[in-house]
Amino acid sequence: MEHKAKGYDKAEQKFFITKNLKTFSENEQYLEAKLNNEISDFFDELIPEEPIPIRNMFTHSILNSLWAIIMGYTFKKEDPQVKILRDLVQRVTAIPGVIESIGMFNPWMSNLMPNFTGVTSWVEAFQSLIAFVDGKVEERKQTRVKGHPRDMTDAFVDRMEDTNDPASTFFPAKNFLPNSMAEMLIAAIDTTSTAMEWIILYLTRHPDVQRKLQDEIFEVVSKTRLPTLSDRPNMPYTEAVINEVLRIAGLVPISLPHYTNVDVEVLGFFIPKDTLLIQNLWGIQHDPEVWDEPEEFRPERFLDGSGRFQKNENLVIFGPGKRTCLGDSVARDQLFIFVTRIFQRFFVEYSGMPPSTQAKHGIVLHADPFSAIFREI
Numbered sequence: 477m478e479h480k481a482k483g484y485d486k487a488e489q490k491f492f493i494t495k496n497l498k499t500f501s502e503n504e505q506y507l508e509a510k511l512n513n514e515i516s517d518f519f520d521e522l523i524p525e526e527p528i529p530i531r532n533m534f535t536h537s538i539l540n541s542l543w544a545i546i547m548g549y550t551f552k553k554e555d556p557q558v559k560i561l562r563d564l565v566q567r568v569t570a571i572p573g574v575i576e577s578i579g580m581f582n583p584w585m586s587n588l589m590p591n592f593t594g595v596t597s598w599v600e601a602f603q604s605l606i607a608f609v610d611g612k613v614e615e616r617k618q619t620r621v622k623g624h625p626r627d628m629t630d631a632f633v634d635r636m637e638d639t640n641d642p643a644s645t646f647f648p649a650k651n652f653l654p655n656s657m658a659e660m661l662i663a664a665i666d667t668t669s670t671a672m673e674w675i676i677l678y679l680t681r682h683p684d685v686q687r688k689l690q691d692e693i694f695e696v697v698s699k700t701r702l703p704t705l706s707d708r709p710n711m712p713y714t715e716a717v718i719n720e721v722l723r724i725a726g727l728v729p730i731s732l733p734h735y736t737n738v739d740v741e742v743l744g745f746f747i748p749k750d751t752l753l754i755q756n757l758w759g760i761q762h763d764p765e766v767w768d769e770p771e772e773f774r775p776e777r778f779l780d781g782s783g784r785f786q787k788n789e790n791l792v793i794f795g796p797g798k799r800t801c802l803g804d805s806v807a808r809d810q811l812f813i814f815v816t817r818i819f820q821r822f823f824v825e826y827s828g829m830p831p832s833t834q835a836k837h838g839i840v841l842h843a844d845p846f847s848a849i850f851r852e853i
């Protein structure tokens with residue numbers, strides 16, 4: 477089957493981004509180092525023993541550690557551009573109401589009534605984000621040396637300069653670089669930082685799980701050494717907790733819309749060419765036929781009888797199949813480092829009533845605003 481999405485060759489971009497995400501995040505543990513710096517700044521700002529609103533608490537660190545891979549530098553906390561960037565990304569990922577949701581499932585309706593279905597405002601936010609990234613790309617180009625990429629933007633520009641095929645997304649006249657990076661920021665930032673918010677929410681609701689997680693951190697890492705990604709294979713309980721939060725919160729409830737580009741038959745169902753398909757990821761992760769008591773928060777479901785971490789193919793938080801998320805390993809690395817560093821240092825409690833597990837709808841599901849208290853241990 478041809479791998480072309482409506483509009484442009486997705487496979488070409490996906491291959492490039494996957495490869496370069498790996499190169500620039502793993503090169504001298506760049507992502508880990510950047511994220512550790514971010515978390516140290518985060519700790520400097522954090523006021524222990526007082527209720528702190530959790531919404532957007534992790535966005536700056538997650539955004540900056542990814543921005544470093546894309547652009548080779550990070551923003552200072554007080555830089556107003558961070559808020560601009562964050563707001564643009566969140567405007568694109570939010571679906572404010574029922575009408576917008578219906579429009580998303582019915583492209584004919586969005587085409588007919590772009591204002592009413594929120595498409596106009598969505599397109600405006602997306603265009604502004606592309607313009608923002610474009611400005612940064614132009615700044616970055618001033619100091620690059622061809623053939624010596626410092627980051628993903630440099631690698632993209634190198635590739636553009638070597639591309640003569642007008643059909644390619646790297647063909648210089650198409651200037652697809654800002655679009656591609658904007659799409660990645662949209663996909664990466666709100667997802668991973670909201671995952672952290674859900675982790676805090678569930679661990680404050682389940683202090684017993686939080687204590688077991690801490691026991692594993694102290695045993696494997698100690699109370700003083702920095703956790704590293706090489707600790708991950710030795711920390712099955714931590715892995716199980718992160719996976720269980722991702723499953724139960726189901727923070728990306730449906731996949732991206734995909735079209736069939738040929739007639740196909742799946743499990744006896746005939747699906748004609750050009751059919752819009754959306755997978756119900758939330759439904760798969762809460763299906764009582766495949767999960768025992770799916771509404772129960774139980775990290776042990778990801779451990780085998782000997783306490784080893786076991787994958788479950790019904791956990792489809794990053795989307796199943798060929799069109800799966802290309803940032804899953806970056807996201808998992810970020811979550812592991814953040815979780816181990818926070819719970820190595822703090823016991824976290826909710827403030828007031830237990831936070832609700834009920835999510836507000838959107839492309840990314842958010843919890844109702846809640847506050848938590850970080851108690852130094």
Ligand code: HEM
Nearest residue numbers: 663664667668671728731732793794795799801802803807
């Ligand atoms: C917890 C964090 C994350 C979750 C839950 C998540 C989930 C998803 C899901 C469900 C999809 C759609 C898959 C489909 O349509 O079948 C997706 C696509 C995508 N994700 Fe993620 N994601 C996360 C983090 C990231 C990060 C960190 C990056 C980049 C560094 C990223 C980049 C992308 C991109 C570029 C796509 C589009 C792929 C395509 O068009 O084929 N995501 N993600």
